Amino acid sequence: MQHAMTPTPDVLVCGGGLAGTMAAIAAARQGAKTLLVERYGFLGGNATGGAVAQFNCWQTAAGRRVIAGLAQEVVDRLETYGAARPHDVFVMSTGHPMDRVEYATEVLKLVLDDMVTDAGVTALLHTQLLDVNARNDRIETVRLLTKGGIVTVEPRVVIDTSGDMDVLHKAGARFLALDEGDSLQPATMMFRFGPIDFARLDALSPDEVQALAREGFEAGELARAALHLARDPFSQDAWFNISRLGIDATDTYALSRAEIEGRRQAWRAAQFLQRAVPGCEGGRLQAFATQVGIRETRRIHGDHVLTAEELVQPPPFDDTIALGAYPIDIHPAVGGELIYTPMGDDHAYQIPYRSLIPQGLANALVAGRGISATHAALAAIRVMTISMAVGQAAGTAAAQACASGGGDVRRVDVPALQRQLQAQGALLA
Numbered sequence: 001m002q003h004a005m006t007p008t009p010d011v012l013v014c015g016g017g018l019a020g021t022m023a024a025i026a027a028a029r030q031g032a033k034t035l036l037v038e039r040y041g042f043l044g045g046n047a048t049g050g051a052v053a054q055f056n057c058w059q060t061a062a063g064r065r066v067i068a069g070l071a072q073e074v075v076d077r078l079e080t081y082g083a084a085r086p087h088d089v090f091v092m093s094t095g096h097p098m099d100r101v102e103y104a105t106e107v108l109k110l111v112l113d114d115m116v117t118d119a120g121v122t123a124l125l126h127t128q129l130l131d132v133n134a135r136n137d138r139i140e141t142v143r144l145l146t147k148g149g150i151v152t153v154e155p156r157v158v159i160d161t162s163g164d165m166d167v168l169h170k171a172g173a174r175f176l177a178l179d180e181g182d183s184l185q186p187a188t189m190m191f192r193f194g195p196i197d198f199a200r201l202d203a204l205s206p207d208e209v210q211a212l213a214r215e216g217f218e219a220g221e222l223a224r225a226a227l228h229l230a231r232d233p234f235s236q237d238a239w240f241n242i243s244r245l246g247i248d249a250t251d252t253y254a255l256s257r258a259e260i261e262g263r264r265q266a267w268r269a270a271q272f273l274q275r276a277v278p279g280c281e282g283g284r285l286q287a288f289a290t291q292v293g294i295r296e297t298r299r300i301h302g303d304h305v306l307t308a309e310e311l312v313q314p315p316p317f318d319d320t321i322a323l324g325a326y327p328i329d330i331h332p333a334v335g336g337e338l339i340y341t342p343m344g345d346d347h348a349y350q351i352p353y354r355s356l357i358p359q360g361l362a363n364a365l366v367a368g369r370g371i372s373a374t375h376a377a378l379a380a381i382r383v384m385t386i387s388m389a390v391g392q393a394a395g396t397a398a399a400q401a402c403a404s405g406g407g408d409v410r411r412v413d414v415p416a417l418q419r420q421l422q423a424q425g426a427l428l429a
């Protein structure tokens, strides 16, 4: 059934994860008529449906802030619901310190609802991308499969925030290959476990935690040698990040098998927690994430490919649209460990606007985990704080492209974009 209406938004944002939701809010706040499309009945992507439950790395190890803007507004609004724990620093399984804000994943859905509604974004939920018609260097129409039938949209600018870059894949865009010997980072089925006696669990030293994690991994009860968790602000439960599924999540069969195997791994891990981990004896598995969390799939080939070397020794980009400080944190597809490259104490890096622009297309941008970056660079910039900052930049740029660039994202006045982002509270230096 073909739906009669043909919406003509200025900006179509496809994918309502954190990158897409921030992009849509930023575009609408700049006055662009904005349509946000999401396949689930709620926004947030990995942050809600994937139950990741903690925003990492707002600052350098020395305490210099690198992320603010809309990302901070999300935390402020979570706090008004009492749904964020105080910003703190914890010790990672690698022994390195890391700052974070833990939050209630269900309340984040409500916060994102509030923010898109207040900004005047039209959110089309339960809507899946169907196909894309691209001619020459423009995406002309996008067809969406909704509950009410097929809707054809004629946007001026499209932002692909589907994580898997489904819009650009269907538009025939160019993607980056994995480097030789690399494989995609694995997926993880997060699970909620509790109640936990945190006084006893927190009394364990990092070495004791690591020894327990290794025992569970070697016994085949944990798929990953870690007891990585984020606490729920409302209860004595925590979301555990200790399953590991080496798949290409754009392969539907592999993704389906991973959902099943992910729940099995989570169940085994919960039995291990109960049996072997002090403070967890009285707990049980309370919930699985709505879907397996995806760290990496397609990465677009953009006007600039951000590399790990550029994170470690940042060149002076003149089109910086966001900062980051998160280390290069590669979860290998097999084995229990992490490959972790910490950044220096007060080290931050920049993300250039050109990494958001797909080669060969004039009216498209990307944000979130599919931006133009190598496998190793993505392992740093994929975190939710940076995804939100890049989303804010993409939405602001798309609105500017509509207002003064004839819908061409390369005609955006980058210094004006940077001034606008800073006026919105984003940090660029």
Ligand SMILES: Cc1cc2nc3c(=O)[nH]c(=O)nc-3n(C[C@H](O)[C@H](O)[C@H](O)COP(=O)(O)OP(=O)(O)OC[C@H]3O[C@@H](n4cnc5c(N)ncnc54)[C@H](O)[C@@H]3O)c2cc1C
Binding pocket: 014, 015, 016, 017, 018, 019, 020, 037, 038, 039, 040, 043, 044, 045, 046, 047, 050, 052, 054, 055, 056, 127, 128, 129, 161, 162, 163, 164, 166, 187, 188, 189, 190, 241, 293, 294, 295, 367, 368, 369, 370, 382, 383, 384, 385, 387
């Ligand atoms: C297990 C795990 C643990 C992590 N741990 C942390 C952590 O501790 N701290 C941290 O800050 N970050 C962490 N990350 C990274 C972070 O969660 C992600 O990189 C980030 O959320 C990516 O956001 P995104 O908006 O780009 O993508 P996603 O969150 O993947 O959002 C994509 C959205 O697009 C929608 N979508 C996809 N395809 C379609 C389609 N065809 N049609 C319509 N809608 C579509 C999806 O439903 C989803 O809502 C973790 C990630 C995982 C998977």
